[in-house]
């Protein structure tokens with residue numbers, strides 16, 4: 452079985468073609484600057500890498516270019532696009548209706564469209580990608596895999612905000628959560644590595660990349676999560692503030708900023724970038740924080756310290772609400788690679804019984820999975836590289852094989 456996974460952003464399409472027999476990636480690529488005269492396709496297979504200037508004025512033409520190269524006699528990996536058995540589409544917002552991945556039909560399309568307000572930057576291009584791929588392969592099942600679906604099990608006490616009830620009832624204001632495919636993938640993988648059935652595993656999964664989120668998982672199900680109605684809530688991120696007093700927004704509006712300026716400030720110039728004034732990249736900040744004599748070193752160090760502090764604070768609160776804790780899981784660019792940040796997190800979890808194994812921490816990089824705490828540590832901290840595309844491919848295969856609608 453071959454499954455194509457597509458992730459459409461406003462000006463890009465990422466894709467991976469999987470052979471599901473051994474869950475192997477046959478081809479992967481990125482079409483960037485869709486809608487711009489300088490659109491470019493980066494396509495790679497086991498046989499080589501290709502960089503091509505292409506004409507992709509919209510998602511529909513972009514998707515056709517991708518299907519064409521997949522079946523190209525020289526650069527492709529399949530003889531015909533009809534070898535593709537299903538297409539899995541990443542969709543950011545499924546709202547309350549979508550509690551699982553789901554085969555795309557008119558109702559699902561209406562739900563994705565109905566959530567444009569909640570995810571104005573993501574759902575419209577996600578839907579454009581679905582429609583473009585369905586145009587090329589109308590007789591193949593298409594599956595929407597929602598970033599929010601894994602978080603749909605959050606109980607009311609975790610997902611409601613204490614605001615007037617009609618904000619929820621009339622305006623859908625609640626916590627939805629994001630990064631669902633990543634949290635689900637690492638939660639399942641953690642259960643496997645721990646040798647426990649997934650539905651009896653209690654975890655705190657931390658996706659620490661440019662976007663950061665954390666999920667409390669009880670018996671394999673998400674019971675709390677750090678992102679909110681939008682991805683802005685929760686942890687400190689590359690350029691997003693995470694939690695701030697909502698009155699700060701009103702105060703800054705009163706100081707003369709427009710709503711758009713406050714939105715841009717909180718989403719694009721806050722977080723590690725806002726605190727350091729230099730970079731949203733953890734590598735830059737770690738390097739800078741150790742530069743003697745550099746006047747920016749103290750701010751960079753503070754950004755790292757606050758990043759870790761917020762994570763530890765969330766872990767503490769999730770520890771308190773979970774029925775038990777089998778492991779803390781770190782993933783995403785920082786979780787998978789940043790040895791010093793991981794060391795800081797584990798050191799600050801000493802009161803919960805975590806003891807760092809420095810050698811393990813140093814070795815568990817470059818896509819390796821493993822425990823970074825010492826044997827006998829009362830709390831285990833694991834690094835598990837995420838694989839959202841594979842999770843989408845697996846979900847697509849599962850949904851194609853089932854007959855029950857998932858909404």
Ligand code: AMP
Nearest residue numbers: 660661662732733734783784785788789
């Ligand atoms: P992601 O969004 O998951 O691709 O993660 C991207 C972020 O991971 C970057 O912004 C970096 O801050 C961080 N990152 C990647 N590699 C490293 C590393 N070796 N050390 C520290 N941070 C890293």
